[in-house]
Amino acid sequence: MFSVKPMKSPLAKVVEAPIHGPTIEVHLADTSYLPRGEKMRKPTHCVLTPKYATLAERIHRLPVYDDDVWILSFPKCGTTWTQEMVWLISHDLDYKTASEVNLLDRSIFLEFSAFVLNFPGDTIEEVENATRPRHIQCHLPIALLPRQIWTVRPKLIYCARNPKDATISYYHHHRHIHGYQGSLQEFLDGILADQVLFGPQIPHTLDFWNIRREMNILFLHFEEMKTSMDAVLRRVCKYFNKTYTDEQLAQLANHLSFDVMKNNKSANNSCVLELVESLSGKKVENFQFMRKGKIGSHSEELTEEYIRKLDEYTQHHLAESDFRFK
Numbered sequence: 001m002f003s004v005k006p007m008k009s010p011l012a013k014v015v016e017a018p019i020h021g022p023t024i025e026v027h028l029a030d031t032s033y034l035p036r037g038e039k040m041r042k043p044t045h046c047v048l049t050p051k052y053a054t055l056a057e058r059i060h061r062l063p064v065y066d067d068d069v070w071i072l073s074f075p076k077c078g079t080t081w082t083q084e085m086v087w088l089i090s091h092d093l094d095y096k097t098a099s100e101v102n103l104l105d106r107s108i109f110l111e112f113s114a115f116v117l118n119f120p121g122d123t124i125e126e127v128e129n130a131t132r133p134r135h136i137q138c139h140l141p142i143a144l145l146p147r148q149i150w151t152v153r154p155k156l157i158y159c160a161r162n163p164k165d166a167t168i169s170y171y172h173h174h175r176h177i178h179g180y181q182g183s184l185q186e187f188l189d190g191i192l193a194d195q196v197l198f199g200p201q202i203p204h205t206l207d208f209w210n211i212r213r214e215m216n217i218l219f220l221h222f223e224e225m226k227t228s229m230d231a232v233l234r235r236v237c238k239y240f241n242k243t244y245t246d247e248q249l250a251q252l253a254n255h256l257s258f259d260v261m262k263n264n265k266s267a268n269n270s271c272v273l274e275l276v277e278s279l280s281g282k283k284v285e286n287f288q289f290m291r292k293g294k295i296g297s298h299s300e301e302l303t304e305e306y307i308r309k310l311d312e313y314t315q316h317h318l319a320e321s322d323f324r325f326k
């Protein structure tokens with residue numbers, strides 16, 4: 001299915017983090033069974049962990065059901081936000097259960113065990129045993145998803161985000177969650193050299209974009225959720241065949257607003273910080289998953305030089321595509 005090689009780059013060293021260990025490059029082999037899509041690229045490599053390689057086959061063979069709901073994204077692109085929105089819309093706005101059961105238990109992060117050394121559980125098994133309809137979150141690229149997805153055709157929701165904002169968000173995530181010790185510049189060079197975990201981002205997004213019609217993927221943008229949440233909610237309702245009143249949608253938009261979600265212990269991923277603290281024995285300071293929640297916050301930290309480099313990198317990847325980040 002794939003071959004694996006250790007990463008020798010300087011960045012691989014600095015991201016040899018206490019939480020997930022070193023990174024590897026997974027090279028995809030047979031992808032002939034994937035949907036053909038529009039302008040389908042040949043999938044290349046993905047940066048993952050050695051522990052992932054031991055779980056890859058189980059993930060690839062995972063049974064898929066047609067009532068599954070898969071939330072797919074590159075890290076830091078609005079996954080958690082999308083998970084809470086989709087779970088509520090498809091569960092008749094059941095705020096009571098949403099407040100009592102943590103989002104990570106309602107919408108399970110499939111490959112989470114692969115990214116935490118000494119993880120005290122098995123998230124793949126959790127998905128296998130979850131009550132249907134299962135809500136599953138996954139950051140893997142299309143070629144590493146369970147193979148049955150392409151024949152069983154569950155609901156697929158993809159969330160994209162501007163790479164500059166996602167990159168800065170990911171940098172802070174690496175510093176505080178993965179124990180990344182390198183500089184911002186090294187991290188950015190790693191992004192540009194496709195060396196960062198789950199990377200590269202743009203081919204990840206393009207692969208889902210190219211099969212969105214064929215696979216009936218609900219394709220969302222972080223920026224649209226920020227600027228036009230009402231329209232996004234209506235699209236999600238339509239996808240799930242749900243009808244709610246204007247008041248109910250306004251209440252949901254409020255529930256999903258940054259400030260409300262930031263203080264919602266059931267959906268703000270604070271339990272992940274607690275897990276990281278207990279595994280590393282160190283306090284995670286000055287960091288929350290709900291960090292800034294803005295469009296364009298990269299401009300506070302990126303130099304003109306790196307804005308130009310990231311723009312050129314993005315343009316290069318998008319040259320053959322009609323896809324545009326918002």
Ligand SMILES: Nc1ncnc2c1ncn2[C@@H]1O[C@H](COP(=O)(O)OS(=O)(=O)O)[C@@H](OP(=O)(O)O)[C@H]1O
Nearest residue numbers: 075076077078079080081169258261290291292293
């Ligand atoms: N409700 C709401 N409104 C606006 N923004 C929000 C919201 N929820 C999460 N976020 C922002 O999404 C970023 C985290 O993305 P992910 O959830 O994909 O992260 S993860 O990959 O699951 O770790 C992260 O972005 P940054 O603030 O730029 O770091 C979060 O703040």
